[in-house]
Amino acid sequence: MIQLYPWETAILDSPLMQRLRGVRQLGMAYYVYPGAGHDRLEHSLGVVEAADRMIRALVRNAGHRRRFGSDVDEMIPVPDDLDDDIVSTRLAALLHDVGHGPFSHATEFLLRDRYSEDFRKIEAVLRQEFEGVSRIAPSEIIAVLIVLSDAMREVLVHPNFGASNRPEGLAPAIAARILGSRSYLKATYLSGIVSGPLDADKLDYMARDSHHSGLPLGLDLDRLISKLEVVTVTPENAPNPELRKRAENAPKRRFYDIGISLTGLGAYEQMIVGRVILYDRVYYHHKVRSAEAMIRRLIALAEQENGRPLPSLNSSMIVPTIV
Template identity: 35%
Template sequence: MADLKTITDTVHGTIRLDPLTLDLLETLELQRLNSIRQLGLTYLVFPGANHSRVEHCLGVGHVAGEMARALGLPDDERKLVQAAGLLHDVGHGPFSHTLEHVLSRELAVDHMHLTQRIITGHDDNVSPEDRRAFPDVKRIHEVLEAHGVNPAAVADLIRGPSERGAGLLVPGGRKELKRYLAQIIHSPMDADQIDYLMRDAHYTGASHGTIDFSRLLQTLRTHRGELALDRKGLPALEGMLVARGLMYSSVYFHKTVRIAEEMLARAVERSDAPIADIQKMVDHELLNWLVHQGPLQREIALRLKYRKLYKRVLASDRDDLTDATRAVLASFKDPDERRRVEDRIARRAGVKPGQVIVDVPLPE
């Protein structure tokens, strides 16, 4: 216990940091997340939502470790899931999920796969200039290996359990079915959801994200290699699932948040810069960069800076749409088709291209 340091977290209280966590926190990949907001542009609607993605990562690592302890897992498995929880979001680009659909489409890889590649040392989202400024700072895979943790095993957990039940790479390099380890990171009651619901509710002031985490821990079990709950824990799990639905409807999919997010997405989509360069940026770098791009990018960056957002003109409930309308909206999965429709509406409305947004949220 003497080699553990502690920090005070706004959500979980005292968090103990073991040597591996401390060394991982020194990496540029994790420190970069200090400059990326957990909830992207949500702060324009909920002013308290300024917490960073690294806070969430610390929380997930802590929750994963507590779940491992509650299950009585050996130290090597606890260390593995803690590392996976801490590192699960290192592949995020600026403004977190706001630009994920744009970046993943253009790069043909989503943030989760990029995270796996970063952890194993096959990719990097720290700019070469920043790397050269700190040549002696180890990368994530080097830190993990120095602590006897297999980077591929951590990346495997972040990928999640296979639907076919394929084995996970576990300490020692053997392939073995350890689905409960991956389910601590990815499942209906995983460490990621537990932390982001509690943390986002705290910082937004929403009362919906209340979770009885202590009850979940008390009733956590493994059953036939799967993560499970004792029957007494079902009310706590049901409460968590309800909280998740309410947070999506009232916070994550708030109409003004969606407007701000889609404005930023259009500015990036309509820029001529290589998307790979944008992926390596953090929040303030992206906004500063947009100001110096084309007129549309500059306008949107300034509108976001001063909260002069576009207004909603027309909204329809998905359940009220005709089959013909659904078919048209389905075609907007093709960004080029959606852009053609947006520009056609803009011409008819007498405004500039890019100033009309058609947003068709995917079912969560």
């Protein structure tokens, strides 16, 4: 069961989200694996559910640590169910794939190559405005531009939307969660829930893609999620110079991030091995790659016959407005 709040249902019912019913999660993979015809909409709902389970596990385990742990840290923030951190994270999980176009990743390369300079400028702005952002995929950039657009802001700040007591900050907070940024977040350990090394996106697409492809991976997601912990990082225990520097500059010389308890390492290793198998057997299958190349070639031929390229990006979308 996937439970949604009223504002999430309003977003789900919009043409923006319903369009994803026609975008296959695995692009052309269904030509090789006929069962792999699932779409981006069901995946987006699954990411909301996985994100909710991850958040609840982190909050529960953080509370247990504060109450029963030997290294009690009273500073660990434990957000309520309707805290802005959780609201923005769930909305980001729902909206994280709205930037995908037809044939999913198969056409993403075309956009990146065709408008490389535009994407480079946008990425530079996003890296400057959102702390802790690493590589940004073209579909994520488009999703963020949609979230930060004037039309989406009108929805998010509307009195009837009712998602937050500070609606003016909701759009940049959602964008930050899609990018995996620590900006616009009190409980910084939630930054990697939607986009990070171990995120709800991976947890859902790995289970969903393996199921529909008929490729069993033996993932134990219940155990993996239940073993997620809030880790306190200080200059003394930081595993590398980058994290040590961040801890030194943080308030009270500490920050919080997602970690896994030692008893959950087996489930995490299963996930890593399963991801390698999926890339080898499904995502990078030679026939799937061939079908994707044929799609890109067909688009090029259609442009040649029509005598014009794909529509250009609107220049007014290049630099998003961030409050």
